[in-house]
Amino acid sequence: MPSYILVVDDDPDIRHILRERLESYGNLVETAADGPAAIEKLKHFILSGIFLDIRMPGMDGIQVLAQIRAHSLTIPVVIVTAAGRVELANASIQAGAQACLFKPFDQAQIKHVVERWFGRPLDQGTSA
DSSP states (O other): OOOEEEEEOSOHHHHHHHHHHHHHTTOEEEEESSHHHHHHHHHHOOOSEEEEESOOSSSOHHHHHHHHHHTTOOOOEEEEEETTOHHHHHHHHHTTOSEEEEESOOHHHHHHHHHHHSSOOOOTTOOO
């Protein structure tokens, strides 16, 4: 059974890259361009995990994560952030995220996260 993953990022290129890669691994993917849209999607989908950008206008990733955790949702959340943002990554882990991916990320990082946190071992023969 495929995992259902939500990708939340204000950058349409990042959403596209993550969607394409995650779907190539056999996942179903929903996307949201901002925090409020992500919260709304959580009301309508049973998700296996979330890739969540930390820096978004308006409601940032840590605020979204706080709302997720306030509702006792134990869904795995992987923070996506720019490479110079180690302090933000640490804050997100302390706020309840399971992992952090630094942009620019590569396909091996994405694959590792999906296998580890979203309960979906990927076939060694999966195309990259």
